[in-house]
Amino acid sequence: MTDPHTLPPLSFAPLEGITGWIFRQVHHAMFPGLSRYYTPFFAPTADSPLTGRGLRDMHPDHNRGVPVVPQLLTNRAEDFIASARLLQDLGYKEVNLNLGCPSGTVVAKKKGAGFLSQPQALARFLDQIFQTLDVNISIKTRIGVENLEEWPPLLDLFQRYPICELIIHPRLRRDFYRGQPRREAFTYAVAHSRLPLCYNGDLFSPQDCWDLARQFPSVDRLMAGRGLVCNPALGRQLQGGPPLTKAELQAFHDRLLDGYQSVLSGDWPVLGKMKELWSYWARLFPAPEKPLKAMRKAKTLTDYTFAAQSLFRDQDLLPGAHFPSAGASS
Ligand SMILES: Cc1cc2nc3c(=O)[nH]c(=O)nc-3n(C[C@H](O)[C@H](O)[C@H](O)COP(=O)(O)O)c2cc1C
Incomplete structure (x- = not known):
């Protein structure tokens, strides 16, 4: 077993419908010590770069004292840029791009995981946002839409940009949340990428995290979602603290x-x-x-x-x- 004290703090994965600002505030107050909380995605449009539920969720008054990274879901660079600028004005230092959402309606619009099927459009989008913005940009991605062969060229594409953190949920879009994460795709990324990598997927117990850390000793960023909702003390246990009561x-x-x-x-x-x-x-x-x-x-x-x-x-x-x-x- 890896020494718990050598494990990096977990980050909380975005979970639409669950990890909104109330949840994040309460979790952070009771179980402090996670590195970040990623917001569920907001989908900006030309008319509404940041409105309604998204604005409420990302408003600084609702996130005071909590290390929050807002997440955006779009395939239009102008909309990402307008929204990211507003978030920067609100005080955020990092904005996250969602390239993982597997939902049918999102993928049909070539957003979320669906954007991975359009590598040329994705390259133009990334060119534009990285040339224009001076905020840190992280990406949360799946490893492709239909098959594993999509992953090496996608990783090559990501390498061309100064992505501050590449969070990899090593499932294809067609996997949804089924089956085991395809760890071989994460192994490939560790071997071939210079970007700061974060592993996400099926870290449900302290043992899962220790095993992952042992398999990838160079990776110092881990993200958990469902496991942390179920056991909100998971992060504390990884740091050697007591289990949930x-x-x-x-x-x-x-x-x-x-x-x-x-x-x-x-x-x-x-x-x-x-x-x-x-x-x-x-x-x-x-x-x-x-x-x-x-x-x-x-x-x-x-x-x-x-x-x-x-x-x-x-x-x-x-x-x-x-x-x-x-x-x-x-
Ligand atoms: C109910 C639900 C909502 C989710 N919402 C988002 C989201 O808004 N943005 C995102 O990037 N991923 C979203 N995800 C994916 C999770 O962030 C995470 O990648 C996935 O659950 C795998 O991690 P886990 O096994 O630790 O839960 C969602 C997953 C679930 C189950």
């Missing part, structure tokens, strides 16, 4: 519930947020089915809170439980 999870839950109630109107959207979180947390308990069913059926926050409290009251955390490995994952 039930009292902490309950306090995390309560603070998120309060936070969502303070910004969302009506019970329904708050219930949506909390129910999604339970799709991760349920696996931390030995027999969550009955209270979970009651939470899912709850139409009011009163009913929801009653069910959640009964789960916390009646059951202890399973020691060492974490988000499932690929194949078994939901």
Whole structure:
């Protein structure tokens, strides 16, 4: 096992619908020590370089004291540039480009992972944004759309730019989140790239992170998403700290519930947020089915809170439980 103290701090992957500003604030307050939190993507357009949900999520007042990197999803350089300039004016030193989103509607527009299928257009886009902007630009990418042969030329393309961090989720778009990450593609990047590399994909437990660090000793940046939602203390454990306790999870839950109630109107959207979180947390308990069913059926926050409290009251955390490995994952 690699010495926990030699492991770099984790960064929190962007998770649309989950890791918005309330979540990031509460997580950072209770489980400090992560290197960065990447925002879920905002998709700028010519008319709205930064508006609505994106502006709320990235507003400095909502991110004070939290190391946040805003993420943009677009294939139009002008829109990226306009949005990145606004973010720079708001005080951000780095902006991240999403080249990984596998969703059908995004890919059909040749954005996210879909942009990887257009290497010439991608090169023009990167030429333009790197020539124009003086903000740090990082990229979060998949390794191609359909097959592994796309990866070496894509990596060659990335090498031509001063990307401050290349975050690699080594799956193809067609993999979505299925199967094991294709570690051989990350091995290839480590051997062939001079860019600062960050590994992302299926780091669910401390052991997963230690194994990854042992396999790639030169890589000092790791990013986790689903594993950190399920076990918000994962980063602390990697630094040699104690595992999550039930009292902490309950306090995390309560603070998120309060936070969502303070910004969302009506019970329904708050219930949506909390129910999604339970799709991760349920696996931390030995027999969550009955209270979970009651939470899912709850139409009011009163009913929801009653069910959640009964789960916390009646059951202890399973020691060492974490988000499932690929194949078994939901
Ligand atoms: C619900 C959900 C929402 C996501 N939203 C984003 C997003 O907004 N931007 C992005 O780059 N990746 C997004 N991702 C991908 C994650 O950031 C990450 O790359 C992926 O989950 C693999 O990492 P993990 O195994 O540590 O979760 C999302 C993934 C999930 C499951």
